[in-house]
Amino acid sequence: MNHTDVFWKILNAKDIPIIVLEGGSGSSKTISGLQRIIRRSIKNQGTITSIVSETLPQLKKGAERDFFNILNEENIYNEKYHDKSNRIYEFGKSKVEFFSADNILNALGARRDYLYINEAIRINWATAFTLMRYTNIQSIIDFNPSFEFWAHNELRNTFSSESELKWIHSTHKDNPFLPKMQRKLLLKRGEIDENFRKVYVEGLVGSNEGRIFPTEKLIDIMPENYKWKIFEIDFGFTNDPSTLIETRYSEGELFHDEHIYRTGLTNSDINSLMKQSGLTSSDEIVADSAEPKSIEDLRRMGWNIRGAIKGKDSVMQGIDLIKQYKHNITKRSTNLIKEWRNYSWAKDKITGENINTPIDLYNHCIDPIRYGCTYKFQVGKPTRSFGSY
16 A cells, blocks of 8 residues: 555554544545554454444545545455445454444444544534444544534543544645645645635634535435425536536425536536436526526527526625525535535635635535525516526
């Protein structure tokens, strides 16, 4: 395996009860933590390790995928040792299990020897503490420090000595194996957004004071009974993804589900993916009106699609409209969840105060939601302030 300094720091920490991997994007903290788990599971036979994330979709797209990529890259994966239905992989007498911790009840039950919490900032303290309480030897957590949370206060207050708690900080500079393009895009975005630079480039604690939308509720499925639903598209290609979000309005609340989030899609690709997602020709679709050719292409393919309502102050009015409602997001919508939690106000370069303009980041899912909600709530009402489409 290719190992970074982060791996060796974890290894040298031996069996210190708590190891915290705090750092920026691409620093190798997750990969290094998983490499440690694999090495220890092979060497220390008979151990049980739990790898946990907030939701199952997040787990599948994150730590679990990385874990099996490592096994495949090292040519040590064996399908007969993989119990896919129970999400368990065996290394001889050692077991590694994967489960989500979106409910504290999932944290209760059988004990384990080792625990790994991926993106721990998304899990509440009560759940994390319960998971650690049922762990015999060592717990490792990793996260990008988007804001100060329980790891910085409750955890440090509970485990105060260096013999109990090992804190390992890392950035992209600690990972010589990070692809050049990923590093380039990371640094480029850091030049635009000061908070992004602080958190994801430098691995330092950021702030969510400028967060635009209130806390979301994560749900398993969309409601079957609703007043209306609409599908929303934002077009991208090379650097920005094309996205398709479904929004339903039920019992005075808004519910969102991510269907597409991918770069490099042509209109033909989007057409195929919409069919795979179960959309029908009768479903209402609103798309970014800055792409009239794409809208017309999809209309000729048989879709009931129209351009978004835009005009002077439409962004701010759309945000104000969305903020009036409680929001529910399906757990599988991992990209939408990330954007929802990071969509924030820009800051004045001189005063550092928030200004009444959102940063042009984390909006590939947010913009289409704004298009759809603005259209549905404005149907049959004067739309002068929003212009025409």
